[in-house]
Amino acid sequence: MARPRSEDARNRVIEVAVDALLALGVEGVTIENLALRSGVAKSTIYRHFGNLDCIVTEAFRSRIVEYPTPDTGSLETDVEELFIRYNLDDHRQLNELMPLLLEAARRDPALCEVRDRILAERQRPLRTVVKLAQARGEIDPDLDLDIAMAMLTGPLTYRKMVQDLEVDDEFLRVVLRGAVAALRSTVD
Amino acid sequence: MARPRSEDARNRVIEVAVDALLALGVEGVTIENLALRSGVAKSTIYRHFGNLDCIVTEAFRSRIVEYPTPDTGSLETDVEELFIRYNLDDHRQLNELMPLLLEAARRDPALCEVRDRILAERQRPLRTVVKLAQARGEIDPDLDLDIAMAMLTGPLTYRKMVQDLEVDDEFLRVVLRGAVAALRSTVD
DNA sequence: CAATTTCGATACGCATTCGTTTCGGAACGA
């Protein structure tokens, strides 16, 4: 029997928060700025979210996505499909947001949780694909999955986060072949 | 005919700044805090450094290190030596500092410069080692060096920055073998 | 249509930090 809390105002704040995160970094986000840019009044923001940390957490959390798992019957083509999906369709600015989140999570347990959830969701199909390849006997069945993740995703991440270079077709092709070769090399 | 500016005070400020960076992040560093923890007065700090940005830049710059280049005659053992040097002897907290710097450099051109210099200094011996292997015919001589860097260093970086896991002996062994296999796979 | 709750605008007190300035005393060079 009351007016419902505006979902639209909430979403507007979160979208503006994501933009602000990308533009200014975690510490650059202020409530007054969010109110100004979103057109939502400070008082309203405090009604929806308890405090600033809560907004930042929700902004990151709003970017959690589920990815489908390919199953082409071959590790190389499975991984290729995932690489393209991860890195070329940058779904909802996630690739831009990740380094921010990784750094912020070092000093904020609440963000650690969000980071781990986003990461788990991102890695899930890749883990599955590797396990399928292990079951088929394509690669060492005893290979630790975390290590496999690092070998597969590491070069991609390094290219973007550290080198700050473009992930072009040649890079993708060479690294994909290399990563699969790396996984096959662990015969122990 | 004057008293020289105290080099000791300057160094103390920079050391405290590095500690503060690690503990609080780039935005957590304040001049008052530095003055308090270093025992150097604010006025003195302003005489040595123009402003806060300058201190942060100098703190990062103070961590630029030169690494020796191994030459064992084999790519695998060369790379192994560098991996150990990079990641097990964390010389002057550089591994802890890098993610901070990478993130901060996204929004600060001055820090971009520092980042690139540190990165170049870190990669130099690894690049040399790869070029030696190319000259020996161990790997494809046309392989782009930036791609090679990503394939070699990527998994290490991913392990620490993204997964936040320990780089133990098994990881190092598997990834080393995998990375070399990856480089050899690019026969095109 | 009416009651209730939210919305947006504005203002307030409080805390933090910056960058500057002033001052007495200590340290160094000539």
Place this chain on the structure above:
DNA sequence: TCGTTCCGAAACGAATGCGTATCGAAATTG
């Protein structure tokens, strides 16, 4: 030893942002 310069402590105004409170207007439920 003497004069110059730096050092450290303290205080200052200005700016910023948080969190809270207030108020009329708008909107939605029953």
